[in-house]
Amino acid sequence: MKIGVLALQGAVAEHMRSLEAAGAEAVAVKRMEQLDELDGLVIPGGESTTIGKLIRKYNFMEAIQSFSQQGKPLFGTCAGLILLADRIEGQEEAHLRLMDMIVARNAFGRQRESFETDLDVKGIDEPVRAVFIRAPLIKEVGKNVDVLSTYKGEIVTARQGHLLASSYHPELTDDFRLHAYFVDMVKEAAASR
Numbered sequence: 001m002k003i004g005v006l007a008l009q010g011a012v013a014e015h016m017r018s019l020e021a022a023g024a025e026a027v028a029v030k031r032m033e034q035l036d037e038l039d040g041l042v043i044p045g046g047e048s049t050t051i052g053k054l055i056r057k058y059n060f061m062e063a064i065q066s067f068s069q070q071g072k073p074l075f076g077t078c079a080g081l082i083l084l085a086d087r088i089e090g091q092e093e094a095h096l097r098l099m100d101m102i103v104a105r106n107a108f109g110r111q112r113e114s115f116e117t118d119l120d121v122k123g124i125d126e127p128v129r130a131v132f133i134r135a136p137l138i139k140e141v142g143k144n145v146d147v148l149s150t151y152k153g154e155i156v157t158a159r160q161g162h163l164l165a166s167s168y169h170p171e172l173t174d175d176f177r178l179h180a181y182f183v184d185m186v187k188e189a190a191a192s193r
Helices: 012-021 032-037 048-057 060-069 079-084 177-192
Strands: 002-006 025-029 040-043 074-077 085-088 099-104 115-119 128-132 137-141 146-151 154-160 163-166
Touching: 002 012, 002 032, 002 177, 012 025, 012 177, 025 032, 032 060, 040 060, 040 079, 040 177, 048 060, 048 079, 060 074, 074 079, 074 177, 079 085, 079 099, 079 163, 099 154, 099 163, 115 146, 128 146, 137 154, 163 177
Parallel strands: 002 025, 002 040, 040 074, 074 163, 085 099
Antiparallel strands: 099 137, 115 128, 146 154, 154 163
């Protein structure tokens, strides 16, 4: 499986390390043409407004939407989750508008309110280590979205078919099981194409 990490901003090397630990070949994606060679794509954390502008500047918007329409899996973490969302609380315009959810930016507060915790994630046996840094929150999901985990009653991991999103940074730990979960999604999607 060849899985790309969108390399416009964010923890690209860390995601690549986690994907490789989960058994995939990881590629840093800097040009939209690279998407044609991939089975899946990770959109990392960073600053969602900046990444959104860069996605538009480098013509990734339609290319990623087309990638998704082909049934190829996408995994958005932190800012990547915001980019996947259909709606962003307090903003008129969303970015990729692929996942049926409403998200709130920086819902867990500022940088100094960052924290780590263990989360029970549906489909993964043991709790997953999660790092929350200026994390967004999934406020509401559509009926086709499966909630995979919550923190203090709030949704922090969700899946909609071939789309996976987490409020936190799984790539900043040595626990690569959420990436392994995504790699399995990619394998399933490739087998059904």
